Amino acid sequence: MNLALLLLRLLLAGLLFGHATQKLFGWFGGAGRAGTGTVFEQWGFVPGARLATLAGLLELAGAASIATGLLTPGGCALVIGTMTVAAVATAPQGFWAQRGGCEVPFCYGALAVVLAFSGPGAWSLDHALGLPELSGYVWGAAALLTGLAAATVPLSARARALRARDSTTTR
Template structure:
């Protein structure tokens, strides 16, 4: 089981690293921070460039935690929170990724939640240091709850921005408001 958990942790961490570097540096066909920031602005995350930086750094921190198996419940919480925000923002396009949907962030967040419940396995820095993240309900539930709670802050801010845009946007059916 430890080999499987190590493989899951490292593969998820590698994907998160790539995802982060697309935002932060434009690697792997990504848009880079400025263009990603513009996309974030359209989605209601303002200021977009700063939010892209925060998202990219959170993905890197979560990836580092999962790859090494160090402070695993915290890394899982970071990934769950970041991917929840991304999934909500892209859910308007449906689920599947080929239509721009939330499939990828949903999967990354779900895999992190699973690792929160299973623990990092014996091939991890947590195990080597004797940290108490044994598999179980409590640590997984804590990581999941903390991640979801943390996602509420940017999602609430986004909801406020989108509400303001709707109330200040000119109506197309009233030429006096255009």
């Protein structure tokens, strides 16, 4: 079980690292801060470049927490929050990624939920440092609810920005 959790953590963290560095640095075929910022603004997240930078940094922090197994529920909450925002923004295109849908953020967020409930396993910094067991129903639910609650802030701001944009384009 510990090997499986380590592999799951490293897989998800590696994917999140790539996802974040596409936004931040344009690595792995990404658009970098400016290009991703333009996309963010099209989705209603203003100012786009700053919010793309924030999203990338939060994803990197979540990836580091998950990879190392250090304070795993907190790292999972970061991923759940950022991926919820991304999933909502891309949901109008449908589910599948080939059409620009929310498949990728949904899958990353869902894996973070699983890890929040399971915990990082014995092969983690949490375990090595003797931290209390940060897994189970309470920690999983706390990570899920914290991530979802955090997502309401940018999603509410986005809704206001989209309403303002729509009101100026209909005049």
